[in-house]
Amino acid sequence: MALRRTLKYAGAAGLLTVTAASAYNNWDLTKLHFEAISGAGPLLRAVLDAENSHYVGILSARLGLFPVDRRAYPESLKTEVWGKQFPNPLGVAAGFDKDAEALPALYKLGFGFVEVGSITPLPQAGNAKPRVFRLPELECVINRCGFNSKGSDVARKNLMHFLEHQRPKLPESLRGPLAVNLGKNKESEDAAADYETGIAKLGEFGDFVVVNVSSPNTPGLRSLQGKEALEQLLSRVLKQRDQQPWASSSSRLPVLVKIAPDLSEQDKQDIADVVLRLGIDGLVVSNTTIQRPEAVANHRNGQEAGGLSGRALRDISTEAVREMYSKTGGKVPIIGVGGISSGEDAYEKIRAGASLVQLYTSFAFQGPAVVPRIKEELAECLARDGFASVAEAVGADHRPKGL
Known part of the structure; x- marks a missing residue:
């Protein structure tokens, strides 16, 4: 409670100071609020793990301390995927808001869509701490969280609370789609059953759902990307979706699958074949990597076990986007994620084949x-x-060039 009060008072005092300075100097209040909140980051990182x-x-997000993006952006950023309107193609990746606790604040920041999760059917603590390691000089993170989740009931x-009470209060321009990322419990012996539970309990609340079979921190999870295992799992997920009382044949819930960047050429081709054969609606490319580029390997935290995210993942994930776009013939929308920290980074993934993009580590x-x-910058x-x-x-x- 003391930390909660301190954050609230500090945020209010900071915002009051910025507001007063803005009025006196005729500054852009929205931009200043964003910069002021962002400026607190180095201080937090200095004192907290x-x-x-x-x-x-x-x-801070739950307390309403995040800024609101009221600026107008070029029409070129608006896009449509799966028949859904996105105010812009930039989303926040799963992992930040694991339990759907901070949705209003994330939309107010101006994200075009938000993905919550990964959410497991039952609550689980995840792996032992410490399990998240910064590589600040490289703007990278290694994590081995292991699907820490408060569970599907929470x-x-x-x-439900967000959709009924909070989303209607958001400005129309900030009401982007909502994605729900589904995971499995560590001790579950039937992975597909966990994803079926996720669909049954949470599918009706998402504009699309993401089946996460690519975290490197849950034993055996990545093996679900194998051709036979993936086809069996996704077939059950699709059947579960179509059997739900909220299911509609005219506007079915899009189902995406999130894949790893550490796949062989054959693995990627197999995934493309399964996705096309089953009619999976999209791919999220990619999750974190277990690779350790030289600069990462030489860092003091570089040999920690877990998935690597951030700038060192950028080119690896962009190449994975490029390959999956090619292998699916551009027929399957891709969300490109991994190492995006600039408009140029986002643009590279879009040119490589991503219809939408996400960030987390740079945030x-x-x-x-x-x-x-x-x-x-993207505009x-x-x-x-x-x-x-x-x-x-x-x-x-x-x-071809010129087309």
């Missing part, structure tokens, strides 16, 4: 100010290369 910093971030309650290091900056990239929309740029690298 990575996981406690994350807790403070979630608490998430269901939070999602943790750079704070809320990274969100409007990436949107502005500039589109205009520079003559694209009138995000959709026009998707997969541009696969087309």
Whole structure:
């Protein structure tokens, strides 16, 4: 409670100071609020470890201390995927708001969509701490959290509250789609049953769901990406979706699968074949990597076990996006995630084949100010290369020059 009060008073005092200075100097209040909140990040990182910093971030969001993006952006950023309207293609990846506790604040930051989770059917603590390690000089993180989750019942309650009481209060321009990322419990012997439970309990609250079979921190999870295992699992997930009382044949719930970047060529081809054969609606490419590029390997925290995210993942994940777009013939929408910290990074993934993009680690290091900056830079990239929309740029690298 003391930490909660301190954060609330500190945030209020900081906002009051910024407001007064803005009025006196005719500054852009929205931009200043973003910069002020982001400026607190280095201080937090200096006194708190990575996981406690994350807790403070979630608490700050719940207390309403995050800024609201009221700026207007070019129409070119608006896009449509799965028949759903996205105010912009930039989302926050699963892992930040694991239990759907901070949704209003994340939408107010200006994200085009938000993905909550991974959510497991039953509550579980995850792996032993410490389990999150910063590599600040490289703007990277290694984590081995292991699907720490309050469980589907808590998430269901939070999602219901958001949709009924909080989402209607958001400005129309900030009501982007909501994704629900589903995971399995560590001790579960029937992985598919866990994902079926996730669909049954949480599917009705998402604009789309993501089946996460690619975290490196749950034993045996990545083996579910194998051809036979993946086809069996996804077939059961789709059947469960279609049997729900809320299911509609005219507007079925899109089901996506999140894959790892550490796959062989055959693995990638097998996944593409399964996705196309079953009619899976999309891919999230990619999860964290178990690879350790040289700069990471030489870092004091570089040999910690777990998944690597951040800038060192950028090129690895972009290449995975490029390959999966090619192997699916551009027929399956892709959400590109991994190492995005600038508009140019986002644009590279879009040209490689991503219809939407996500970030997380750069948000943790750079704070809320990274969100409007990436949107502005992405709009500039589109205009520079003559694209009138995000959709026009998707997969541009696969087309002959001049087309």
